[in-house]
Amino acid sequence: MSQRRTTGGAGRATIRDVAERAGVSVASVSRALSGNYPVSEELRRRVMKVVRDLDYVTNAHARSLAGGGTPTVAILINDITGAAFAHVAKGVEGAATLRGWLSIVGTTGDDPERELALVNLMRHQGVDAVILLGGTNDHDEYQLRMARFARSLDAAGSHLVLVGRPPLEGDVPATTIDYDNESGAYAMAGHLLSAGHRRVLMLPGPAELTTAQGRLRDARRAFEAYGVPFDQGLVRHGPYDDEHGYAAARAALHETPDFTAVLAGTDIVAAGAMQALRGAGLRVPDDVSITGYDDIPLASQLTPRLTTVHVPYEEMGRVALRAVADRRQGAGSGGRRRSGEGEHLVLGTHVVVRESVQPPKRRR
Template identity: 55%
Template sequence: MTTQNGGTGKASPGRTTLKDVAHRAGVSVPTVSRVIAGNYPVATATKRRVERALRELDYVANTHARALRGQGTKTVAFILNDVRGPSFAEVAHGIQEEATRRGRLCLVFVSGGDPRRELEAVGLMRQQGAEAVILIGSVHDDEVYRSRMAAIATSLDQSGSRLVLCGRPPLGDAVPTTVVEYDNEGGAHAITSRLLAAGHRRVLCFGGDAALTTSAERLAGYRRALADFGVAFDPGLVEKATFERGEAYLAMRQRLTRPVDFTAVFALTDAVAAGVLRALTEHGLGVPEDISLAGYDDVPPATDLRPRLTTVHVPYEELGRTAVRLALDRSPGADGPDQHALLGTHVVVRDSIGPPRHRA
């Protein structure tokens, strides 16, 4: 059957319409509407043709979304792992403020880090007609993830929406996405260099999972700083722990059952640093008198801890604002399939780093 674009079998650019589906199925627009509504008798063969056309053209039918669009209300959706984390909250705040300034409503979904729930959420947000779907947070960056995200990005693009990867690596130049990152590895390199410049040579890298992109980039920055200072990398000075404060505390307590073979700790988040500080204090070790401590993120509890935490500042709010701005202001066909912004990070010096008291 001939299609609108000359028989290639692909949908026309932009959001697929009822007319597109009717043309593909060889029926009238009212017939397509009846099949979608399911409240009017349609011949079985005709129904099957329409349903096949709906699948092939990836048509999104959602009455609520159409009503919203008809009233002029537009939406921006974002999906994050956990609403409780301060860094997630700051990104979400930036998204909400920029979206509100532009007259958009925000749709929010929490995935809990489950890729399947994330995929379901993207489908739901697409049905709601969101102009942009923003994914926030670390992921397992493998071929399965890239293939899945590329398909999602293409599907959203064809429906007139935009996939935004916020704090995640790009998928490639051919994938229609907006990518907003921060200099994650550079920040880890800078904070580790600060510890090394203070004289520390046994720096414990604490927290995170190297299989996740955020942790992997921070570990890479840590290793690069060691190499720059001529310090050999010791796998025994990398301790895996979740980014949750309580879990970090328990993991450091377990570490301290062994001889203390480090003079400084680079905690991969400020929350991890808070757990580490509590465990060190309970063990009778002072910060920075006995052990220097550095964090990452510059969110509470960085300024609430005593001593105040030296850490890496990440512009999380601006990350969220930039994600919305780029997604909504893009010029279709003029900006290429991929938009990419990289925001800077910097070390905030406070009170938790000093010279090593002794060599471990």
């Protein structure tokens, strides 16, 4: 059990106790914990050491971190109606319920600033873990600020978990639960190329999103492995929704109509593209083959049933919650919580072959 000593000799440690022990001002402690202001690495280390020594948490709602109350996990998701990562949230919530944990959900609206603000809010609310779902705009400022929040969560006895996005750079106390995104895209592109397709319309997703970047990169790698020229003019970036799939496929039919297959970044995008092809009088897969990514229930409900990449979304959610529970159990039983260390777990993907792909035919 960790020792906690306050200047008053009893009760929970306060921010003034931390400041006094660290030999700095209350304002300096606040800045070091908030992650919103630049502080020296030496000051941050000194404050964080005292925070751990005193078992200080930033909010009275965090009493559960000291062993009482109901453990709580915050799930932050871009869009609660998005089918793929809603399944991750389902996995987290199911695993949490089995352990008697409470789950709360927040939406970021694909806004990096809102995402960071919600992480900060959850830290002040004293949740046991913050689980971030989905790809991100991976830039230096994001990495820096998220690393600060991860360290602040860690100092308060909480933990940051990233699901379906790249791990943070450097020695950051955050767990990453990922899936083999690139290999899935490589395998699907290889499936189309093996069927004889050479002109493939690519709808990988938003250009700035790490998920889309990885899928396009490894689809292109498959073309190189097969010795097939890759036409950048057949790439159409856009949101992961059916409206983009429809609009992109319809535009491509006017601009580059010789494509024989569509490699869509999600099953939802594939469904929109399928609608556009049918609206143009084309049959799937007789005239144009089409593939998706995710293997959500919709994929097997379309006609024809969609060939897609299976991603174990619910399992990712269960693994994320289990990782947090294991860390908490280790800390509660006197085990070492591995503060300052990160963990990166990758789950496999695979192609699910259905009826939406066949060898290309010459179209009139």
